[in-house]
């Protein structure tokens with residue numbers, strides 16, 4: 001049961017609308033449904049964008065750079081194609097950008 005936001009009278013169903021017989025207010029149910037589905041699509045698109053940002057995230061770790069001796073590097077774990085090989089850790093020096101691998 002819904003009531004008119006203008007005068008408080010009971011809204012009566014009329015096709016796909018709710019109508020107030022006191023003041024003539026009409027609530028269009030069909031257009032409300034449309035707005036709902038549009039906002040849902042927007043949320044789906046946002047989810048895709050967020051996934052892309054998450055892939056770029058790299059964690060910074062304490063690791064000595066063999067090139068310049070700086071002790072902070074970004075680490076990234078790459079899973080090799082064959083399942084019996086351990087995943088490879090790739091480090092990138094936060095100072096000079098040198099990249100190296102660690103097989104431990």
Ligand SMILES: [Zn+2]
Pocket residue numbers: 004005006007008009020021022023024025
């Ligand atoms: Zn009304």
Ligand SMILES: [Zn+2]
Pocket residue numbers: 065066067068069070093094095096097098
């Ligand atoms: Zn370095």
